[in-house]
Amino acid sequence: MSWKAIGVFDSGVGGLTVLKEIVRALPQEDTVYLGDTARVPYGTKSPETVVRYSHQIAEFLVSRDIKLLVVACNTASAVALDSLKESFSIPIVGVIEPGARRAVAVTRSGKVAVIGTEGTVKSSAYTKAIKRLAPEVQVVSRACPLFVPLAEEGWVDNEVARLTARTYLQGLTDEGIDTLVLGCTHYPLLKPVIAEVMGPSVTLVDSAEETARTIAEILSESSLLRPAAEQGNHHYFVTDIPAGFIRVGNRFLGGRLGDVYQVSLDAYHAEKGGAEDGA
Ligand code: DGL
DSSP, X not given: OOOOOEEEEESSSTTXXXXXXXXXXXXXXXXXXXXXXXXXXXXXXXXXXXXXXXHHHHHHHHTTTOSEEEEOOHHHHHHXXXXXXXXXXXXXXXXXXXXXXXXXXXXXXXXXXXEEOHHHHHHTHHHHHHHHHOTTOEEEEEEOTTHHHHHHHTOSSSHHHHHHHHHHHHHHHHTTOOEEEEEXXXXXXXXXXXXXXXXXXXXXXXXXXXXXXXXXXXXXXXXXXXXXTSOOOEEEEESSOSHHHHHHHHHHHTSOOOOEEEOOHHHHHHHHHHHHHHO
């Protein structure tokens, strides 16, 4: 029996932190990852643009006959998940709902903070998801855009990282929060510095871990889980030349990437459009 792969996409390299958790939870599954490195970042772009990019990528991955699509990018999950779900019939999992669920389960004080890109924070997607689950929980959110380049540069444990984290986060500790959601693919790399600034009374919630659990549940419930004795293969696509992705990616994945292939989504869609016109 042939088993279909899990498709995962992100604006670039960040989604590898989500892939890492998926592979940890489900080592038997094949995965196909697409990082939109030619158009990264998504966090500063308008929702309309991110929705358009997300649909193009989803079409590409769905054409590879995947069984489930993971929107690993928080920004894309925040603005594009609903319309993706309307357009495609396979199960689609974003990172916001799982992160929100975990935050609600963890908080004791009922005060939760969410950090993410400008796009994610502006969308209020985490706040809405948390409030849907627990209307009484108070949510404060803050954009921390400089964490993205710091994580990619590998500056996660130096004075610049510490000062940046203190500048962004210190105010949050005065708000009485006891739970902080890392609402961006890059932030798990800065976990030690963030934990240091927030102190021991604040629990950090990593959306990636909870997303992997959600995927395992969905596949199991729909009998799409590959037998545990299998060993998954992993394929990587990027939209710009692979060099930078490979250099930074090994660190984000916490292991070695396999072969990385460049794909042109424009060419893919032009070809597809042409084929459809001629059909
Ligand atoms: N992957 C994005 C996210 O999780 C961060 C990088 C970007 O802005 O594209 O929101």
